[in-house]
Amino acid sequence: MLALNELWFILVAVLFIGFFFLEGFDFGVGMSTRFLARTDGERRVLINSIGPFWDANEVWLITAGGAMFAAFPNWYATLFSGYYTPFVVLLLALIARGVAFEFRGKGKTERWVKNWDHAIFFGSLLPPFLFGVVFAGLIKGLPIDGEMQMNAGLFDMVNGYTLVGGITVTMLCLVHGLMFTTLRTVGSLQERARQLGQKLLIPLAALLVLFGVMTYMMTDVFEVRGAILTGMAVAGVVAFVLAGFFMSKKRDGWAFGMTGTVIVLAVAAVFIGLFPRVMISSIDRAFDLTIHNAASGAYSLKIMTIVALTLLPFVLGYQIWSYIIFKKRVHEKGHLEH
C-alpha cells in the first residue's frame, strides 16, 4: 500500500514532469524567436503558436510549488529560501516573459517591439537554465544543516556539474520547442525548425552523455537506484535515436513525442534518484530532507489527496480539449492575436 507521503512525492514529480514537458516546448519556442524567425511576421507566428497554451503550462509550475508547500513544507521552505537569489532571477525572467507576450504587439515603435522580443528571449532562456542548475544541485547535494537550513555559497549552487545541468535542460527545451514549431507552423518556417532541430541533436546528445557520466561519478543516485536508472538511461537513448529518426522522416508528431519522452525520462530520473530523499545534505547524510521529515501531517495529506484526485481528471480533460481546439496550424495569413 502506497503511503500518502510517497503518493505526494509522486504527484510533485508528475507536476514537474508535466511542467517541463509542456512549458519546455514554449520555452523552446520563446528562445527560437531570436534566431529561427527571419521576419517580424514569422516571429509573430511563433508567439501565436504558443499563445493559447503558455499560461496554462506555467500553472503546472505554480501547482508544483503549491503542492510542495502543502505536502512537504520543509522541502519548500529549505529549497526556496536556500536558492533565494536564483529564484529572484527566475521570477524576474518569468514576469518579463509573461507580460511580453501580451504587450509586444500593442506598441507602435520598433524599439518597443524589440525590447519585448528581448524579454521573450531571455525570459525563455533563463528559466530552463536555472531549473537545470537547481535540479542538478538537488541530486548533487547542498550544504543543509541540522536545522534544515541551506546555507549555500555561490559555488555550491553554480559549479561545473550544475552548469552542465543547466545547459542540457536549456538545449533539451530548445529542441523540444523546435519540434513543437514543426507541428504548429507551415512552409519554410516549419522546414527550418526541423532542420535546426536535427542539427542540434548531436550537441544535445553530447550534453546528455556528459551530464549522465558526471551524474554517475559525482552523485550517489546510481548507487541508490542503479538498476532502474540504468534502465531509464537505455530507454532515453532509444527515445533520442527515435527522435532523430522521425525528424529525418518528417514524422513531426512522433519526433515531438520522442523529445518529450526524453524530457519525461530525465525529470523522472531526478526524482527517482532522490527518493525517498527530497534534498541531499552535503554536510551530513543525517541532515537529508526526506519524504518523512519534510512532510505534512497525515490528515492534511489525506484531504489534499481527495481534492487532487477529484480535480485532476477535469484539469487534464479541459487542457487536452484546448489542444484539440487549436490543432490547426498558425500561419502569417491567418489571424494573429499577439
Next chain:
Amino acid sequence: MDLDMVMLSRIQFAATTIFHFIFVPISIGLAFLIAIMQTMYVVKGEEKYKKMTKFWGKLFLINFAVGVVTGILQEFQFGMNWSNYSRFVGDVFGAPLAIEALLAFFMESTFIGIWIFGWDRLSKKVHLACIWLVSFGTMMSAFWILVANSFMQRPVGFEMNNGRAEMNDFFALITNGQMLVEYPHTVFSALATGAFLIAGVSAWKLLKRQDFDFFKKSFQISIVIALITSLLVALFGHEQAQYLVKTQPMKMAASEGLWETSTDPAPWTVFAAIDPEKQENTAELKIPYLLSFLSYSKFSGEVKGMKEIQAEYEQQYGPGNYIPPVRTTFWSFRIMVGCGTAMILLAMYGVYLSARKKLERPNKWFMRMMVVGIFLPHIANASGWIMTEIGRQPWTVFGLMRTEDSISPNVSSGEVLFSLVSFTGMYTILGIVLVTLFLRVIKKGPSALDKVETTMNDPYDKEGQHVSAK
C-alpha cells in the same frame, strides 16, 4: 538575523502584495462585467454587445497578464522570505494555495487562452461559457487565498504537533468565521473596482462625446453594478467590524485609536491626533453612539481599549508589545471607509442620472468625479489590506507566531535588498507600461476594433478572402 532583515522582508511583502492587488480586483471585476456583456450579446444577438465585450476585453487582457505574472512571486515569496513561517504553517496554509492552483489557476489560464483565440473556432454558447469559467475561476482563486489569509487572522482547524501547526479539521478551515465575512467583503469590492473602472472610462469618453452610444450603454451597465456592489461591500464591512471586536479586539481598538476602554455607549472617533509614545490622543473629534453601532449593531455597549487588551495579552502570551502601529491602523481604516462612502454616493447619483435618462447632457463635474472615481476602489482596497495586516502585528498568525520569528534565517539582508530593488524596479516599469497601454486602447476607442474584425477572416475557413493580418 537582525531587525533590518525583518523590516526588509516586510517591505518587500507589502510592496509586492499591494502591487499585485491592484490587478487582481480589476481582473475579478472586469471578467464578471465582460461575461455579463457577452451574455447580453449571445442572448440578444446585437453586435454592440460583442463590441463592448471585445473593447473592455482588451483592457482586461492587458491587466490580466500583469496580475498573473505578479502572482507567481506571491506564491514563491513565502518560501523565499518567510521560510520559518512556511515550515510552521505549511500543513494548514499550503493546502488552500495548492487547491487554488489546481482548482482556479488551471481553469482561469486554460479558458482565458481558449477565449482569446477561440472567437471564431467555437460556437457562441461554448465561447461564452469560457469567459464565465474564467470569471468563476478568478472568484475561486480569491476564495482559497482568503481561506489562507483568514487562518492568519483567526487560526482554526489545527492542532500543535512537534512545534508546528497541523491541520485537523479542513471543514473548519473553509468555514472560518473570519472567511465568511472577509470573502464577500473582498469579492464585492473587486467587482466594484471593475465596475468603477468601466464607469470612469465611460464617463471620460462621454465627456468627450466619443462613441457616445457605446459608452452610454457601458456606463449604464457598470454604474448599476457599481452601486449594488459598493453597498454590499459596506454591508459586509460592517459584519467584519463586528466580527473583529470579538476575535481581534486589539485591531479594532487600534483602528479606533482607543487607548482606554470606552464609555457605554461608545462614540466613534472621526479624527484623532495619536501619540503612540505617550499612549494617548492629543485631540479627537467624536460622534456619539456610532462605535457601539459599528461594533454590535446596537446603540449601546463598551469597546475595550488597547491598554486593557495589552494587559490581557501579557497574561496570555507573556511579556511583549502587542499594540500594532496605531496611526497606520487608524488612518488606513478611515481612508478605506471614506473611499467606500464616496463610491456609494457617486454610484447613487450615477444610477439616478442614467435612470432619468440624463446621460445625454451629463453634469460635467460629476463625470469628472467619476473619472477620479476609478482610483477610489484601489485606495480603499490597499488601505483595507494595510489595516488588516498591520493591525494584526506583531503576529503573522494571530496568537501563534510572531512576524519576527517568521523570516528565513539563512537569507541575508543583502539578498532581500537585491530582490526588493529588482522587483520594485520591474514593477515600476510594468506599472508605467500598463497605464500607457490602457490609455492607448481607451484613446483609440471601440471603433479601432472594426479594423480588427475585417482581418479576422481565416483563409483556411473562407476561401478567396486572403486578407493580411499585418
